[in-house]
C-alpha cells in the first residue's frame with residue numbers, strides 16, 4: 663500500500679499547440695485537456711494502474727469535481743476539508759515536446775487543514791509500505807512543514823519518501839539530522855538548490871549528480887533517486903551508486919515523468935527487486951510518461967524496463 667500526500671493539488675490544464683510557443687503572440691491551441699493532478703495524486707494513479715493499493719490524501723471539499731474525478735478513476739481519495747478552490751496549473755505543449763509549465767500558488771492553508779492532513783496520514787501510516795510526501799506546499803504552510811512531518815512519522819512502520827523543491831526542500835535538508843526520509847527524489851535543479859552546484863552540470867553529468875546525492879545518504883537518507891531528464895537517473899544508497907540511461911523516447915509532455923519515476927522505484931522496492939532493477943523501472947516509468955500527453959501517467963503495459971541500460975558508477979562510498 664502506498665499512501666500519498668499532496669498538500670497542494672492542482673487541476674492540470676494542458677494546452678497543445680501546433681507551432682512552437684511564441685511569447686507575446688496570439689496562437690490557436692489544437693486542444694485543451696484538464697486532469698486532476700499534483701505529484702502525490704499522480705503517484706497514486708500510477709500505483710492503482712499497477713495493481714498496488716493506494717490512498718491519496720489531499721485538501722479539498724468532499725464534493726469537489728477533483729475528488730469525484732479521482733474516485734471515478736478508482737483512486738481511494740481521502741479529502742481533508744478545505745474551503746479554498748483548488749489551483750489550476752497550466753502546461754503548454756509544443757509540437758517538439760517542449761513543455762512550459764505555469765504553476766499557481768494554490769489556496770492558502772489554514773492551521774486546521776494542515777493538522778487534518780497530518781492526522782489523516784497518521785491514521786493510514788500503519789497500513790502503508792510507503793508514505794509519499796509530494797509537491798509544493800500551499801501558501802500559509804510553514805516551510806519546515808515537511809521536515810516536521812518526516813520527524814513525526816519516523817516512528818511508524820511505513821517508510822517515507824519526499825519529493826519537493828525550493829524552500830521546503832532546503833528546510834528538509836537542513837533538518838535531516840532530526841529525521842531523514844528513507845527516499846528522496848530530487849532532479850538536477852533541486853540537487854543544485856542545496857549543494858550550490860551548477861544545475862545544468864548536475865543534470866548532464868551522472869557522476870556529479872551521484873556525488874551530490876551522496877551528501878544526503880551520508881546524512882541518513884537510505885536512497886536518493888536523482889532524475890536527470892533526458893540523461894536518465896542515478897540511484898545512490900549506502901551500498902552503491904548506479905546510472906540508468908533511458909531508451910530513445912519521443913517526448914510529448916514531461917509533466918508527471920518525475921512522479922512516474924518515483925513510483926517505478928517504489929514498485930521495484932515493493933516487489934523486492936535489486937537496486938539496479940528498481941532504477942531501471944524508475945527510468946522506464948519516467949520515459950513512458952514523457953511519451954504521453956499532459957499529465958497522463960503510464961500503465962505498466964507501456965513501461966519497458968528491459969530497454970533501459972544500467973551501469974555501476976563505482977562511486978567511493980563512506981569516505
Ligand SMILES: O=P(O)(O)OC[C@@]1(O)O[C@H](CO)[C@@H](O)[C@@H]1O
Nearest residue numbers: 672699700701751765797798918
Ligand atoms: O507546484 P508543485 O506542487 O511543485 O507541482 C505541481 C505539478 O507540476 O506537479 C505535477 C507533475 O510532477 C503536476 O501534476 C502538477 O501540476
